[in-house]
Every structure is written in structure tokens, then in C-alpha cells.
Amino acid sequence: MATDAPAAPSEKEGAAPATDQDAILREERRRERRSRWYRRDVRWSPYALIAPFFVFFLAFGLFPLLYTGWASLHRVELTAPTDMEWVGLRNFSRLLSDDFFWNALRNTLTIGVISTVPQLLMALAIAHMLNYRLRGSMFFRVAVLTPYATSVAAATLVFVLLFGRDYGMINWALNMVGIDPVDWQNGTWTSQFAVSTIVIWRWTGYNALIYLAAMQSIPDDLYESAALDGASRWQQFLHVTVPSLRPTILFTVVVSTIGATQLFGEPLLFNGSAGANGGSDHQFQTLGLYLYEQGWVNLHLGRASAIAWTMFLILLLIGAVNWLVSRRLRKSS
Amino acid sequence: MSTTTSRTPALGGEHGENGSAGQRDQDGKGGKRGKGGKGKGAGRQLHGGKITYAVLTLFTVGSLFPLVWTAIAASRNNTRLAQTPPPFWFGGNLFKNLEIAWTDANMGTALFNTTLVAGSIAAGTVLFSTLAGFAFAKLRFRFQNVLLLMVIGTMMVPPQLSVVPLYMMVAKLSWTDQLQSVILPTLVSAFGVFFMRQYLLGALPGELVEAARVDGASSWRVVWHVVFPAARPAMAVLGMLTFVMAWNDFFWPIIALTQNGSPTVQVALTGLGRGYIPDQSVIMAGALLGTLPLLIAFVLFGKHIVGGIMQGAVKG
Numbered sequence: 080m081a082t083d084a085p086a087a088p089s090e091k092e093g094a095a096p097a098t099d100q101d102a103i104l105r106e107e108r109r110r111e112r113r114s115r116w117y118r119r120d121v122r123w124s125p126y127a128l129i130a131p132f133f134v135f136f137l138a139f140g141l142f143p144l145l146y147t148g149w150a151s152l153h154r155v156e157l158t159a160p161t162d163m164e165w166v167g168l169r170n171f172s173r174l175l176s177d178d179f180f181w182n183a184l185r186n187t188l189t190i191g192v193i194s195t196v197p198q199l200l201m202a203l204a205i206a207h208m209l210n211y212r213l214r215g216s217m218f219f220r221v222a223v224l225t226p227y228a229t230s231v232a233a234a235t236l237v238f239v240l241l242f243g244r245d246y247g248m249i250n251w252a253l254n255m256v257g258i259d260p261v262d263w264q265n266g267t268w269t270s271q272f273a274v275s276t277i278v279i280w281r282w283t284g285y286n287a288l289i290y291l292a293a294m295q296s297i298p299d300d301l302y303e304s305a306a307l308d309g310a311s312r313w314q315q316f317l318h319v320t321v322p323s324l325r326p327t328i329l330f331t332v333v334v335s336t337i338g339a340t341q342l343f344g345e346p347l348l349f350n351g352s353a354g355a356n357g358g359s360d361h362q363f364q365t366l367g368l369y370l371y372e373q374g375w376v377n378l379h380l381g382r383a384s385a386i387a388w389t390m391f392l393i394l395l396l397i398g399a400v401n402w403l404v405s406r407r408l409r410k411s412s
Numbered sequence: 413m414s415t416t417t418s419r420t421p422a423l424g425g426e427h428g429e430n431g432s433a434g435q436r437d438q439d440g441k442g443g444k445r446g447k448g449g450k451g452k453g454a455g456r457q458l459h460g461g462k463i464t465y466a467v468l469t470l471f472t473v474g475s476l477f478p479l480v481w482t483a484i485a486a487s488r489n490n491t492r493l494a495q496t497p498p499p500f501w502f503g504g505n506l507f508k509n510l511e512i513a514w515t516d517a518n519m520g521t522a523l524f525n526t527t528l529v530a531g532s533i534a535a536g537t538v539l540f541s542t543l544a545g546f547a548f549a550k551l552r553f554r555f556q557n558v559l560l561l562m563v564i565g566t567m568m569v570p571p572q573l574s575v576v577p578l579y580m581m582v583a584k585l586s587w588t589d590q591l592q593s594v595i596l597p598t599l600v601s602a603f604g605v606f607f608m609r610q611y612l613l614g615a616l617p618g619e620l621v622e623a624a625r626v627d628g629a630s631s632w633r634v635v636w637h638v639v640f641p642a643a644r645p646a647m648a649v650l651g652m653l654t655f656v657m658a659w660n661d662f663f664w665p666i667i668a669l670t671q672n673g674s675p676t677v678q679v680a681l682t683g684l685g686r687g688y689i690p691d692q693s694v695i696m697a698g699a700l701l702g703t704l705p706l707l708i709a710f711v712l713f714g715k716h717i718v719g720g721i722m723q724g725a726v727k728g
Contacts, residue, residue: 117628124631125553128543132563132600135540139597140566143574143581150576160580208468211460221714222472224721225479228706230660232681233699237478239685240485240493240692248481248498284475285721292722333568341570344662348685367663370572374579375667384576391573398568 151384158378170385180386182361183369184393186271190346190365191339194275199331202283203324206290207316220291223284231344234277239349242273267362270349274363277345282338286331293327294320329405336397340390343367366390479707485696486510493692509697513684516694518671519701522680527705529594529665529676530658536599537654538647545608546639550621560609566602571663582668589673594665598658604650611646611723612639649720652713659706677702 151170153163174180209219226234241248242263250260263273297320305315321328342365346357355372357364364372366386374383460468487506488499513519547553548560578597587593616639624634640647665676671683684698710717 113628120631121625122553125547125551125556128547128551128631128635129559131540132544132605133559135596135600136566136602139578139599140569140574143577144569146577146580147573147575150580155576155580160583205468205471208460208464211464213460213464213468217715217718219468219472220718221710223475224714224718225707225710226475228656228660228710229479229703230678230681231662232678232685233482233703234478236681236685236695236699237482237485240696241478241481246494246496246498251496251498254496280475280478288718288721295722337568337570341572341663348682354686367572370575371667374576380576380580387570387572387576390570394568394570 147384147387150381151388153381155380155384156378157375157380160380163381166381170382171389174382174385174389179361179364179369183357183364183366186357186361186363187340187342187365187367190271190275190278190342190363191336193272194278195332195335195339197275198279198283199286199328199335201279202286202331203290203321203328205283205287206294207320209287209291210294220288223287225284226281227285229281231277231281232348234281235345235348238273238277238280242276264349265359265362267360270358270363274342274345274349277349278339278342282335286335289331290324290327293324297323325405325409329401333398333401336401337394340394340397341367343371347371366393479703482696482700482703485693486700488693490691490693505693506697509691509694510701512691512694513698513701517684517698518675518680519677519698522675522677523701523705525591525674526659526677526702529591530655532595533598533658534651534655536595537601537604538651540600541604541608541650542639542643542647543635544605545610545612546616546635546643548605548609549612550616550618563602563605567606575664575667578664579667588668589670591669591674593668594661594676597664598661601654604654607650608643608646612643615646616642646723649716649723652709652717653720656706656709656717 150163152165152167154166154170155163205223209216209223213219242250244250244260244262244264247263249263254260261269263269301319301323302315305319310318346363346365346368347355349363350356350358355364355368355376357368367390370383370386370390373379373386483506484499484502485493486509488503489505489509492499492503544563548556548563574597582588582593620638620642621634624638629637660678661676662678666679666682669675669679671679675683681698681702684695
């Protein structure tokens, strides 16, 4: 079609002088070329624009993701990562009969709950207060966000010192109010509490800003009418702010849950010198740390892959539960 | 930018729809009564009371104290840190400790490496996210929705899920302990694409793109002369957020890099924490060195970072 089109007008204008006809023909061709090129541009350039993302995503995102599933069905050792021996589901069945796996799963859930729940509740309260008209509100916002700029490693090193048994500041402060020193690192609950503190410290401000952003898009009318109905500030918070924030709260719950499932740096470094076992008695070893221990300390990459997929399945499960619960909540309200 | 409309697609159709329906319902009520109540001011415009200031100050102290104390501990020595009560004010050992951390723990190299890594990742993410974000926001093409869903879906996948094959790839390419093993896998970000898309949906008028097209501009000229200028504020924010995230990234770098090869700051700090240098004040000096660049950036650009997170939050 592209070649026919320029020829058509030349037949019609057969009477015109040859030079003119040539010029018209050239002009027609040029225009045709340009519009063809334009159509091609409009049609294909979107793909060119998204190509860099998808090329990297396929190479370093999707391919590894699927390959992890493949590797989890094999015996693969870190010493010779290319020698893969098919073992079927043995990595998974081994995992299920491994006490350390269940221990890590339990720890991940416990630490996840005792870090996420207070974190989000506090963030909600802070956001509510930051939402008042305040002098120096930008200072407060930047200040509460500052821990976000601190790395897991730096934060954990500081908290290890603060939670020190003999000379740590927290035990010193407890001693001032008459409480015996606590061995934060060696107890199960105490170490998990300490690890959660690091998480809470780093992420509360960040979540508070997310809530604050959502709060600022709640229309004033809602508060006005609530105030007219005689609602106190607390009732306004409960009946206007929280329901309006529900999608945002769900979002932060999902994100924090994903974060909690992956918890790795804090327990690795809270341990100090002992490596990846999460404390002398594995008392704060999380799934993320267990994966690292299996893969890069014990050199079993196949088993590490199986742990990774198990973590993913757990996330999906939590996601499904989350979705069901939020749907229930919505229906009941 | 219409924040409420663009938030809904982020959070899944069903939920968003229900949420906004509820809001609309209440809106109607509020609108009617709101007129009578004008002058009284809305609930959220209330000034904070003394308690608000007190609680916020307390929380601010809690947020900043560990950082300040890092500096205090870094300025002391090991003997002083092993005494009670712990020090509350600066000592005189700061520069000595910084020097030891700098030389013994490879912090100099680590800081250089981290700047390179975080800078490359931020630049790549901003560039590729803007291109893809523009395509998803303003152009029409086949499989657009499926591809966008894929982008959003990948935001939910934990990095643990790909770490084993990534390590095998890196080993096969003999990239172990080389910085590209950390840069390349993180060079693009699904969050970035989504962030830019949401921004450009509102900030870039479709007519502007059309007008440039009518004038005969190719897609690349449109990107250069129309999209980049319009996206600049969001690009700056995304760049800062990505830089902070890349600077603090931990899980993959400590697998791909070693303390004695070409560590990032986080990897070098891991070495410190694991007791290669048993002196606590030196460890704190290292932690301070690893955090200081970002803290300075926070003092300078904190406002914009806060703005960026708030903007990204409502939309993401």
C-alpha cells in the first residue's frame, strides 16, 4: 500500500508537465515517508520507553524469581553452584521437619507483631498530632523522619550498645527506677523486644508521614459536620479520621508485613560476633537470617531457595488473610 | 494533582471504589451542614495544644537521641563506655576514633563505593522510571494494562526470593565483590515507575504532548522537551528517596560484597559490628561515618524528602 499511494495521484494528473509531476511526486513520497515514520514512532516508541525497565526487570527480577523455584527442587551447594542435582521436594520436606525452621518462623511472627502493631499505632498518633496547626511543624516532620535515613547496620550497632547488659544506657535507666538489669541479648522475649525496638525506631516516623499525607486529603467538611454533631476530638479521630484512612492503613499494614517477613539486618547484627544463628540459642533468628545461614554459612543454596519460596507462600497467605479481614471489616461497618 | 482520584487505583479497584463511595456519601452530608458551621473552623485546622507539643517533643527526642548518642560514644574511648553511668556529653576522642575507623575498617573506600553505587542506582532509577512512567501515563499501547499490573505486582515480591539465582549469576560472571553486582540488579525500580506514572498523570497535560506531536516532534523530542521539564520535581524527589534506599541497602550487598574487597558502607559496618575491631567507640565512629552523609543531606533537603514521601504516600 505504501508504494501504491504516491503513484495514484500521478496518474490523475497525467496532463501536468513532467518536472512538476516529479516535484509533486517527491513531495508526496516525503510526506508519506514522514507519516509512516510518525505512525511507526507512535506505535513502537512506548515499548522503547518501557524497554529499559523490563529488560532489567526480566534479567534481575523475574528470571531469578522463577529460578529460585527451580533451584529449590535441587541440591545446590555454594561451593559448586552449577552442579545441580534433582531432589524433588526433599528441600521442603526437610525444612518442615527442621526445628530451627519452625523456631525462625515463630520468631519472625512474634517480632513482626510486636514491631508492626506498636509502630503503626504510634505512627497514627504522631500523624494525628502533626496534623494540627503547629509552630515548627516542618521541624517535627523532618525530625521524626530522620531515623529513616539511618541504615540498619548503624542503627543496630547503636542499639546493641544501648541494650548492653552491664553498661548499657537502658539498664542504667531501669536501675534508676529500681528495676534489675535485664540480659537483653540472651532472653527470648527480651531479645525479640530489643530487635523490635530497632524496627520501631526506624520506621514509625516514615509511617507517620504516610498517614499524615492521607489525613491532609480528608475534606474539612467531614470534621465540621462531626463537630456540629457534638463529636469530641477523640470521637472525630475515631469516626472520621480512622475510617477515611482505611485504605492507607491497609497499605501500611501490607508494606510493614512484607518488611517484617524479610527482617534480616537487625537480628544479624544484634548478635554481635556470633554470626547468623540469631543468638546463642537461636532466640531471635528470623526466617531471613535462617535463609542466609543455610545459604551462605552452611552453603546449601537449594535449601536457601526452598526457604525463600516458603517465605513467599507465607506472605501470600498473610496477604489473603489481610484481604479477607479488611473485606469483613468493610462489610460490618 | 488530584490526590484522591489517583490514590484509588493504587489500592486495588474494589477497595478504592468502596472507600470513595463512602466518602462521597459523607461528603454530601458534610457539604450541607458545613455552610452553617463556617467560621468555627474544621477539626483538623485546630491548633495543637501544650500536650501535643510535649508529646511531639518527646518523640523527636526519641528519634534523634540514638543518633546524637552515636556521636557522643564515638567521641569517647572504650574504657569510658564500659562504665556506668554512660556518658551524656562529648569527649575528646572523636577525631582519633574517626581516623581509626577510616583506615582500619576501610571506611574511606566504603564511602566512595557507596556514593558511586547509590548515585548510579538513583540516576538509573530516575531516568528509566521517568521514561516508563510517561509511557504508562500518557501513551496508549497494546498490553499496557497487563504490563502495568506486572510493575505493580513486583513491588510486593521480597528480595529474598531472587537472591540465590542472583548470587549464582554473579559468580558465573565473576562479578563477585565488584560493584556492578550491586548496581545492576537494583538499577530499575517498580516503585519508581509507578511513582512517576502517578505524578505525570496529573502534572503533564495530555494536550501538551499532543501539541508537540502536531508540531512534528518525535517521541524522543517530546520526552526531552516536554516530559523531562514537567517531571523535574518528581524526578528530584524520586532521586533522593532512591539514593537513601540504595545507601542503606543491606541484604544483597553483604552477600555480594566482602569487607576486604570493595565494600559498601553497610558491609564495612557489618565487619565492625562483628568485632574485627573490638573498640566500641571506634565502632560508633564507623556508624557515624556511615550515617553522616545522609544526615547532612537530611538537614539540607529534609523538607523536600518529607514532601516527597508525603506525595508518594498518598499516591502509592
